[in-house]
Amino acid sequence: MSTIIDSGLVAEHNAKLRSNLEADYAALGGMLERRGQNIEQLTTLAQGFAVAVPSWGVGTGGTRFARFPGPGEPRNIFEKMDDCGVIHQLTAATPGVSLHFPWDKTDDVAALREAATRHGLYFDAVNSNTFQDQAGQEHSYKFGSLTAASAQVRAQAVQHNIDCIELGHALGSKALTVWVGDGANFPGQHNLRAVLERYLDSMRGVVSALPADWQVFIEHKLFEPAFYATAIADWGTSYACATELGPQAKCLVDLGHHAPNTNIEMIVARLAQFGKLGGFHFNDSKYGDDDLDAGSINPFQLFLVFNELADAALREGEAFKPAYMLDQSHNVTDPIESLMSSAIEVQRAYIQSALVDRIALAHHQEQHDVLQSAQALKQAFRTDVAPILAMARLRSGGAIDPVAAYRSSGYRRQKAEERPARAGASGSGIV
Amino acid sequence: MSTIIDSGLVAEHNAKLRSNLEADYAALGGMLERRGQNIEQLTTLAQGFAVAVPSWGVGTGGTRFARFPGPGEPRNIFEKMDDCGVIHQLTAATPGVSLHFPWDKTDDVAALREAATRHGLYFDAVNSNTFQDQAGQEHSYKFGSLTAASAQVRAQAVQHNIDCIELGHALGSKALTVWVGDGANFPGQHNLRAVLERYLDSMRGVVSALPADWQVFIEHKLFEPAFYATAIADWGTSYACATELGPQAKCLVDLGHHAPNTNIEMIVARLAQFGKLGGFHFNDSKYGDDDLDAGSINPFQLFLVFNELADAALREGEAFKPAYMLDQSHNVTDPIESLMSSAIEVQRAYIQSALVDRIALAHHQEQHDVLQSAQALKQAFRTDVAPILAMARLRSGGAIDPVAAYRSSGYRRQKAEERPARAGASGSGIV
Amino acid sequence: MSTIIDSGLVAEHNAKLRSNLEADYAALGGMLERRGQNIEQLTTLAQGFAVAVPSWGVGTGGTRFARFPGPGEPRNIFEKMDDCGVIHQLTAATPGVSLHFPWDKTDDVAALREAATRHGLYFDAVNSNTFQDQAGQEHSYKFGSLTAASAQVRAQAVQHNIDCIELGHALGSKALTVWVGDGANFPGQHNLRAVLERYLDSMRGVVSALPADWQVFIEHKLFEPAFYATAIADWGTSYACATELGPQAKCLVDLGHHAPNTNIEMIVARLAQFGKLGGFHFNDSKYGDDDLDAGSINPFQLFLVFNELADAALREGEAFKPAYMLDQSHNVTDPIESLMSSAIEVQRAYIQSALVDRIALAHHQEQHDVLQSAQALKQAFRTDVAPILAMARLRSGGAIDPVAAYRSSGYRRQKAEERPARAGASGSGIV
């Protein structure tokens, strides 16, 4: 594995921060020990954590109003792989890359596999795209894709998903994530039931093309791009469809795809209970599908999601392996910095959830000691595990402070020169 | 059947309004005819419509802050039956009464059946209550009922539901509605999955006590009285549980029990598609479970719900018979007036949905003629079917203007004398 | 005034529908008369109604995910004026056009004025755009415009608004609408107070450039494109700013720019009471700023807004003249059809609100007759005033059924040939 950022630079960075980190680590270790917890076990856990990075996340995002490009944006999947490689090099927590077709399509699959190997990366779930029309595409998705009234459109959308499976298969992926924006903007536009019947029919075609060791993840979303009725709008629909589609079909939870006030961690618990929790798109949001950095708006909610995952892992054992992916839109930050920070935020929630004393918690719950039950979670959440995460990175070959190391490496500056600016798309021009 | 309000009074009332009604009816009939629709068919449909009245709805409601009693509130189930009788007499649309135990419990079941027969009423779904502690009750529901950690509490709650089935059976009901407020106020208070496992276990006990021709309706609700995590919080959980519990278990949709922005009509379509739509609690709301009069806040949404029901009826035929009930809290109106108006609102939505030309609509949908698809619904909704509803009442022996007839009857004034004021409970004293 | 669609075609269309309309009009007139209302007065009111059309609305909209172009989209302001002319010709309700700079900027102002005159149109409020970067622009708005930390950026944004005023002045407009997307995506990104101080400072520069007979409308919006904290997020901020900025500054209410569950009609009442209601952007929404057709999701809410406007007009007299504009994004319909239908929906709400007997309503309110107060509004809303609106159009030279007339005219087909397809922009490429 060849590092993208000079490993000497990283070592130098770490050398400067090391003694402070060791002091913090010792201080935290003592505090944890006084509570009966062992910091080394947690650090080992942190080293084992991984969350996949979305290939599309390394470009600058935008809204329907505007996109403000950043310098040095990657122009193709190979440049994206470089950026993903930097993220993993410095965080040691993101070995997986989630591709998106046709955006990441390449004729040279071997070269792409080779690029992954070179950066110590592998390919996590692949994503299909039937929410946009591509140049030269025969039928438009304007009025739906997998759910379209037209059988020809549906067939095209099914075939695209099958193509994605084949590409993913060639790259070593083991799952396909299907998100469709299909839906209606007006009451009456769709026969709501017919739409879902067509969805199930199309998805049966997709499922039948899955290799035996693959899964398909159904991703629901309340709204956008459809603004009245989205075909797969909530976890109930996702779950019912996954049940209809058999054991290879599971549900994917994106933290920003729910109605206001929804208790997302309870959805996680429900899907785990009914054996249909496939994976996550981590991000954060305040209003809708805002696609903000994970943990930036409501870090306690992220912790509570991991608290459910820890409970499920305890119950299910090794069989319980939902896929973890980031899915964010970086409009005002350097995407590499946001993805590194977000991977760490998710890892933080994972380690904090490991701090919960589940036997004591169960005891408080049985005793109706509501206050201590609540405090058991709050104390774990309050614990500042930053030294654990930094030590895990250091031990795994990453950077103590990935953003600082990245900045001092000059990577972005160099890429800004190598990669001429992408033309500044400017939203869809709507107020 | 003996009428409660003097039938001469009603006849007199109708006589005064009749000629105007006939003129309006003729005018509307002409307008509909020019659109190719027959008013008489619609009037016949309206005469066949029925929605059940909740026994608890004839008293004045309140909030946790205060309850402001109204005059002449019924003090027991027999007085409530009188009030329900008035509602049905004047609207000719509410032959069913939905009871609530133990509130409506009586030792004299025969007398209660007799009261129903006398007023031309029957008993719709019965409701259990495990969200309050009753005087002399052995175990408290403070920390849950069907989902409680304590096996004794759960057994008590199961037994109460079985008692409700027995009482309902003796009264001729055919369904039990189970709503539990069980849930947590704090993250950590509950093991979310254990709570649902216990719910399913308890409900298996309830289901096993159902007569063969009975159904049990699972009613979900997002929040209140639990404010962090409610055991049966959404349709997804309700559906998953109904599936686990077998063919007698179905889902009940209360229009006010959803997260903000939820597309409720789509939930109706989903439950109909998957064979689990049991029935409705109709009401309206702007914020939470506001329990306002049906159609008072968003009448178009009520229409869209019936639009889905009309679609399902067309697909499923006679087998499709969800239970229709009102469930409202009348804090500032005369409950009898609100229930009459609300029954008419629901009936209005039913008739408006019958106005939709479903063949034309399907054609527009196939052609992606979004505007005309939307207009097909809007035109039906815009049609002022009030003359049809009034004529249906007149022909079925009700009042042309039920509220006016009720007011002129002096019923409330008389009851205010007969029924001394119920002590003014004053909320729970919380700001 | 030259009509764009052959006036013979429109006359032919009207001739076919006229007798049915007259029959419906007479039937409705009779029904209203039996309620003590005069249909002719209402028709005269309808003829006097006007709502402005946004120039950007005649193109197909899109989302950040994709834009699916329609045929014959206008490529410049003159083609947009043609489309606006069609809308007004057929609805006789949209004489105003609201421009958007720099999108609609032209070097030939005289030609633009001439185009307006030719189509019987005038220019309503002009809109500035500092939410996108334009080619060749010196400073980027990536990190804010009127609120930017950089004085140079702010100066550029102020100057753009002054340019808009000058352009609008040359075109006969009397108002500037200022919407800024400025805001933060992360807690900490902005000093929330400093941002508003800079906004006020910038706006003082804009206000000082207003001609004496101009108004400036401050448009607030909860979120998007900023997803954590938007500078002008709610009516409270808008009102406080309008107060600071003096009598020429007023607040503009877009129906889709509020938090879930917000009572928008109450905001209208508040702004009217405090003398700061400047105008409206009409549209409808279910989730966020969905920009759907007016009245398509919650028509009762649109009526309730007009109910407040009717109340204010009664109190304020002729001085009360808020600006009415549509602001919609047409993703799946023909924009001309949607704008015609939406103008009629707004006009419908206006006429329905005129049906409310305000003296009776005030009486019911004083008597605490809550049910009749509510019914007074519901009865007005339920009244199907379609024949009034159609007759108003007929008498004012429009089409009885504008969409049908438009379709039969072949206008879109012809434009599809004349105007080659605009390159299919495809969102910002973000999941």
Next chain:
Amino acid sequence: MSTIIDSGLVAEHNAKLRSNLEADYAALGGMLERRGQNIEQLTTLAQGFAVAVPSWGVGTGGTRFARFPGPGEPRNIFEKMDDCGVIHQLTAATPGVSLHFPWDKTDDVAALREAATRHGLYFDAVNSNTFQDQAGQEHSYKFGSLTAASAQVRAQAVQHNIDCIELGHALGSKALTVWVGDGANFPGQHNLRAVLERYLDSMRGVVSALPADWQVFIEHKLFEPAFYATAIADWGTSYACATELGPQAKCLVDLGHHAPNTNIEMIVARLAQFGKLGGFHFNDSKYGDDDLDAGSINPFQLFLVFNELADAALREGEAFKPAYMLDQSHNVTDPIESLMSSAIEVQRAYIQSALVDRIALAHHQEQHDVLQSAQALKQAFRTDVAPILAMARLRSGGAIDPVAAYRSSGYRRQKAEERPARAGASGSGIV
């Protein structure tokens, strides 16, 4: 000052935990020092912090469905003062008590003042109650109080507020908090503008009765008990009214009284900027006015509120002194435990906000270094300041672990014997 819980018990409790605390404190001190921060300054700040306790909060709360009483609930204001005394004794952070009239009315004001002095307490803002009818009250508030259509009702409500001021004056309070539930359940029930005009008129009467050194706090709330239109529903209305009512009128922010997705910390910033931030009712919520323990659902939001308060304090200096009060409903916990924990949560947010390096933050903001701006807040929030808070308590004479000390004291058990159970009110009996 006499302690309620034996001070020997507290000392014994502290003695057991002291060495661990000192070790944790030293460990944290070292970590902070390595970041350039001094733990002693923070501990001093923590010792200076105070948040008032609501007298009504020491009883068990409930919902409209049920109230499940706890053991040993206080039966009058003197018993409530004892409970408040315990809270302050153990937390050393709650010297103020906020009374509620007429609930806390006493004929023996001197005795009440004496009780306060004995426990080291003083009286913070007093609260009026015109949302309930009291026994023997002449006019009902069923249809409004300060906003009622009836002049007699309004006069009664104004007089009650004046009575509250007088009582508060006798007790040494300096502020009156006015929350009215007045509002409508139906569109049409109220003339929205007339209601606010009457509110302002009534409030002018209240304001004119304020002593010169008093403030009146206007508390807004989106909904409940009114479910369609609440008179003082949002901060915009509160601010406009406070402006109309002059310099003694300010706005009070209850964290649970906003629409879903509202950015509350921005409202805090706005009110601070415009000089109208009067104070807070701290609590937490997930759905509506859930009145859960402060920081239990979204602790980061509580921190962000204090981040704005720290910014305002820096700008305004000593003049900036908003009132801090808890306002919670304890349905499933021991109220004393919840209030102690909540006071500590608020104190925690205060100390965490003091950790923010505001000069560095301002620098990041100016440089558009969005990621570091966000991280500056996140790092402060992540810091586990528990040892600081515990040390502050220890030094101020409180308990290191207030809940543990309280439990070991047997206070509740003793009160359960001394105070016979309050009759179990059971909600308002509405589903």
